[in-house]
Amino acid sequence: MxxxxxxxxxxxxxxxxxxxxxxxxxxxxxxxxxxxxxxxxxxxxxxxxxxxxxxxxxxxxxxxxxxxxxxxxxxxxxxxxxxxxxxNKCSFCKLKFHSETHRRAILKCGHVFGEMCIHTYLILHKNCPVCDFPAVLWDVRIIIAGENLCTANYFSS
Ligand SMILES: [Zn+2]
Ligand SMILES: [Zn+2]
Missing domain, CATH: 1.20.5 (Single alpha-helices involved in coiled-coils or other helix-helix interfaces)
Incomplete structure (x- = not known):
């Protein structure tokens, strides 16, 4: 090479x-x-x-x-x-309202009771048992409303 x-x-x-x-x-x-x-x-x-x-x-x-x-x-x-x-309880008997004789019943002053309780009371008295506002049997009005109706304000006022 x-x-x-x-x-x-x-x-x-x-x-x-x-x-x-x-x-x-x-x-x-x-x-x-x-x-x-x-x-x-x-x-x-x-x-x-x-x-x-x-x-x-x-x-x-x-x-x-x-x-x-x-x-x-x-x-x-x-x-x-x-x-x-x-x-939601009656201020008389402290029981809950129910649909028969203990329906919610309101007076002119706005206070709410069981129907029978306020009837019985107004036979002998002429005033609201909570605020003393004049009241007679004819003033009672039934409230038709649901179970959860808040009536707390009526009682606290
Ligand atoms: Zn009652
Ligand atoms: Zn009242």
């Missing part, structure tokens, strides 16, 4: 070697990029988890702050219910 041919062969081998090295480097770069992408994804996940924990803590604090308010509202509602319940 001539010296010229040998140098030609060597050159070709070197070029091949260079191409191989380049291809390997490219592969390594791709790997590095993929890894750094994974790292950034993992960091994002951790950040979101941290935010989630922070929000959960805030929610817990808000719940604690709200509890006294909720308790107070519950008490107010219970008091209102109690008042409605009391208002």
């Amino acid at each position: 001539e010296k010229k041919d040998i140098s030609k062969m060597l050159r070709r081998e070197l070029i091949l070697e260079l191409h191989k090295a380049r291809a390997e480097n490219t592969k390594k770069e791709e790997l590095i990029q993929a890894r750094s992408h994974l790292v950034s994804l993992r960091n994002q996940v951790q950040e979101e988890k941290r935010k989630c924990e922070e929000l959960e803590q805030k929610l817990a604090i808000q719940d604690k702050d709200l509890q006294p308010f909720i308790d107070r509202e519950n008490q107010n509602l219970l008091a209102k219910l109690e008042k409605i319940y009391e208002g």
